[in-house]
Amino acid sequence: xxxxxxxxxxxxxxxxxxxxxxxxxxxxxxxxxxxxxxxxxxxxxxxxxxxxxxxxxxxxxxxxxxxxxxxxxxxxxxxxxxxxxxxxxxxxxxxxxxxxxxxxxxxxxxxxxxxxxxxxxxxxxxxxxxxxxxxxxxxxxxxxxxxxxxxxxxxxxxxxxxxxxxxxxxxxxxxxxxxxxxxxxxxxxxxxxxxxxxxxxxxxxxxxxxxxxxxxxxxxxxxxxxxxxxxxxxxxxxxxxxxxxxxxxxxxxxxxxxxxxxxxxxxxxxxxxxxxxxxxxxxxxxxxxxxxxxxxxxxxxxxxxxxxxxxxxxxxxxxxxxxxxxxxxxxxxxxxxxxxxxxxxxxxxxxxxxxxxxxxxxxxxxxxxxxxxxxxxxxxxxxxxxxxxxxxxxxxxxxxxxxxxxxxxxxxxxxxxxxxxxxxxxxxxx
Amino acid sequence: xxxxxxxxxxxxxxxxxxxxxxxxxxxxxxxxxxxxxxxxxxxxxxxxxxxxxxxxxxxxxxxxxxxxxxxxxxxxxxxxxxxxxxxxxxxxxxxxxxxxxxxxxxxxxxxxxxxxxxxxxxxxxxxxxxxxxxxxxxxxxxxxxxxxxxxxxxxxxxxxxxxxxxxxxxxxxxxxxxxxxxxxxxxxxxxxxxxxxxxxxxxxxxxxxxxxxxxxxxxxxxxxxxxxxxxxxxxxxxxxxxxxxxxxxxxxxxxxxxxxxxxxxxxxxxxxxxxxxxxxxxxxxxxxxxxxxxxxxxxxxxxxxx
Numbered sequence: 126x127x128x129x130x131x132x133x134x135x136x137x138x139x140x141x142x143x144x145x146x147x148x149x150x151x152x153x154x155x156x157x158x159x160x161x162x163x164x165x166x167x168x169x170x171x172x173x174x175x176x177x178x179x180x181x182x183x184x185x186x187x188x189x190x191x192x193x194x195x196x197x198x199x200x201x202x203x204x205x206x207x208x209x210x211x212x213x214x215x216x217x218x219x220x221x222x223x224x225x226x227x228x229x230x231x232x233x234x235x236x237x238x239x240x241x242x243x244x245x246x247x248x249x250x251x252x253x254x255x256x257x258x259x260x261x262x263x264x265x266x267x268x269x270x271x272x273x274x275x276x277x278x279x280x281x282x283x284x285x286x287x288x289x290x291x292x293x294x295x296x297x298x299x300x301x302x303x304x305x306x307x308x309x310x311x312x313x314x315x316x317x318x319x320x321x322x323x324x325x326x327x328x329x330x331x332x333x334x335x336x337x338x339x340x341x342x343x344x345x346x347x348x349x350x351x352x353x354x355x356x357x358x359x360x361x362x363x364x365x366x367x368x369x370x371x372x373x374x375x376x377x378x379x380x381x382x383x384x385x386x387x388x389x390x391x392x393x394x395x396x397x398x399x400x401x402x403x404x405x406x407x408x409x410x411x412x413x414x415x416x417x418x419x420x421x422x423x424x425x426x427x428x429x430x431x432x433x434x435x436x437x438x439x440x441x442x443x444x445x446x447x448x449x450x451x452x453x454x455x456x457x458x459x460x461x462x463x464x465x466x467x468x469x470x471x472x473x474x475x476x477x478x479x480x481x482x483x484x485x486x487x488x489x490x491x492x493x494x495x496x497x498x499x500x501x502x503x504x505x506x507x508x509x510x511x512x513x514x515x516x517x518x519x520x521x522x523x524x525x526x527x528x529x530x531x532x533x534x535x536x537x538x539x540x541x542x543x544x545x546x547x548x549x550x551x552x553x554x555x
Numbered sequence: 556x557x558x559x560x561x562x563x564x565x566x567x568x569x570x571x572x573x574x575x576x577x578x579x580x581x582x583x584x585x586x587x588x589x590x591x592x593x594x595x596x597x598x599x600x601x602x603x604x605x606x607x608x609x610x611x612x613x614x615x616x617x618x619x620x621x622x623x624x625x626x627x628x629x630x631x632x633x634x635x636x637x638x639x640x641x642x643x644x645x646x647x648x649x650x651x652x653x654x655x656x657x658x659x660x661x662x663x664x665x666x667x668x669x670x671x672x673x674x675x676x677x678x679x680x681x682x683x684x685x686x687x688x689x690x691x692x693x694x695x696x697x698x699x700x701x702x703x704x705x706x707x708x709x710x711x712x713x714x715x716x717x718x719x720x721x722x723x724x725x726x727x728x729x730x731x732x733x734x735x736x737x738x739x740x741x742x743x744x745x746x747x748x749x750x751x752x753x754x755x756x757x758x759x760x761x762x763x764x765x766x767x768x769x770x771x772x773x774x775x776x777x778x779x780x781x782x783x784x785x786x787x788x789x790x791x792x793x794x795x796x797x798x799x800x801x802x803x804x805x806x807x808x809x810x811x812x813x814x815x816x817x818x819x820x821x822x823x824x825x826x827x828x829x830x831x832x833x834x835x836x837x838x839x840x841x842x843x844x845x846x847x848x849x850x851x852x853x854x855x856x857x858x859x860x861x
Contacts, residue, residue, distance in 0.1 A: 321752040
């Protein structure tokens with residue numbers, strides 16, 4: 126089937142492409158022409174007029190929880206992929222805290238099989254240790270061969286420095302990162318960021334230093350082993366500064382931030398709405414400013430959602446007993462455009478780097494190319510669309526979001542990958 | 556003049572006029588408690604549920620007596636949090652209770668924020684009887700009433716809250732209420748038991764109990780919750796008693812008539828020596844009596860608001 130994307134603005138920072146008002150012809154999902162299209166080209170083609178829209182390399186969220194296997198009541202691979210496509214992603218990396226954990230090739234294959242027919246590419250992240258218990262490293266070679274793109278005990282950090290050392294050494298044979306949820310267990314365990322708000326709300330506090338300690342440990346261990354550390358959902362000003370210094374020393378350290386950590390502060394917990402409860406917790410204005418600075422100067426490489434769907438009854442609960450996390454995939458791109466692009470923190474090129482190019486480089490996944498003969502892997506953006514978040518319209522099985530009813534500017538209106546087009550809420554094979 | 560809110564969730568944002576009204580109203584009920592027949596028909600026909608997710612015999616009995624003396628119909632619902640987690644959610648439980656048409660809910664729960672949550676899911680007046688380590692407003696109101704009765708005022712008084720401030724709902728409610736009423740508030744305890752950012756609430760931090768005794772008119776001494784995690788926050792009970800426990804010797808040495816409050820139950824020999832617990836500075840049982848009057852005042856003012 127032929128598809129003609131007409132009058133698009135085409136941007137690909139890595140290929141130095143920035144063209145206005147061009148047209149692209151896809152034949153059976155392959156780019157067959159980038160230029161003005163002739164009458165003959167358009168003959169029999171499905172035409173999409175994308176005037177004022179931007180076509181960019183498909184976005185990749187390297188930190189999502191798909192919940193399958195184990196908690197299919199919250200999300201499945203299929204509903205998670207639908208959520209990703211709706212949010213503007215053509216690929217996700219899913220975290221291993223499933224039941225059972227992703228610590229064997231069987232579970233990797235199970236997830237890949239579930240995702241095989243979907244538009245969205247799903248790259249599992251393997252557990253760093255068996256059953257994420259922090260005692261023995263997982264069968265990393267087997268997991269790597271089965272297709273994982275990194276290792277993590279996400280939900281918690283790799284428990285001890287000695288096990289982390291082994292994990293880094295072992296993973297470095299395959300040049301894949303250890304993705305760390307940086308939190309010192311002995312200092313954590315609270316419900317919100319430690320500060321005057323936690324005191325006034327009577328909620329058990331999590332101090333920022335619980336994150337900083339593990340970020341520090343991990344950077345030292347990356348330096349010591351030469352293995353790649355990727356700091357997941359960074360949230361404190363001190364941690365950003367430590368990553369900045371590590372990068373100055375050219376250490377193999379990268380970092381990601383979630384939209385909620387660059388948008389919201391711990392004031393949000395005043396409602397005792399468990400949709401504002403996450404791990405790491407929402408921090409202070411000073412920390413948010415550090416996130417923005419880190420995004421701007423490149424200290425923070427990646428924007429990732431930490432998409433964490435939970436059942437309604439779990440979140441409609443006492444704040445301190447409710448589980449952590451929010452549905453992130455369907456507001457991530459729009460929050461990035463609203464809070465970073467439109468507020469001139471990042472250029473569109475930088476947005477694309479952090480949502481598409483950098484995460485793929487960290488996970489050793491080829492970046493989609495805009496060249497004739499390449500498969501079409503695109504995200505289509507309407508930068509100026511003003512819309513209101515409505516959790517009822519989420520494709521995710523869960524609706525736990527603190528951004529319901531929030532007015533945003535900019536949105537992904539479509540994605541193309543694996544010979545499928547998802548455009549304005551409609552999925553078609555091309 | 557009525558109260559400005561139809562719930563009592565905490566004292567954080569309760570205006571001075573409301574606190575004044577509650578304390579003045581409590582005073583009239585205090586007189587009723589001295590009568591041979593301690594019952595008035597004020598809340599006849601009103602149904603009040605005492606919803607206790609944490610066992611608290613004293614607070615529950617105090618509320619129950621207050622309710623009965625106002626002629627309300629009361630139902631006690633005591634349940635442990637662990638049994639709730641199986642199946643029915645807290646919200647389901649509340650919706651069920653509300654469906655039985657109750658007018659007021661007195662709630663005690665181990666998690667902060669539950670009273671606020673209740674206001675979103677049911678129409679009854681909600682009274683917080685203690686939520687996690689957040690607030691316990693009626694305790695602070697009865698403390699303030701007791702102080703006002705004994706010392707004639709609150710404004711300008713120096714009040715120190717002693718003990719495990721970090722894990723105390725009594726402390727936070729007292730801090731908010733006393734500051735609103737113009738008292739000067741400090742906290743005293745081991746630094747591990749003082750929340751890191753407490754000064755931002757406008758209180759002074761002291762780590763020396765002798766200094767606390769010398770510089771204040773009132774000490775409100777908290778219970779060290781030996782059964783809880785509190786033990787992790789100090790080396791031993793012996794050390795706590797030695798450096799933060801209030802003994803007669805300490806009171807004599809710092810030589811003055813200080814008023815001692817304690818929300819109970821006391822740990823004799825820990826935060827108060829037995830001599831002090833039975834001595835002339837303390838007003839522990841007076842607080843308990845006032846507790847009924849203050850709770851009557853709160854129930855009356857909220858129950859007749861609509």
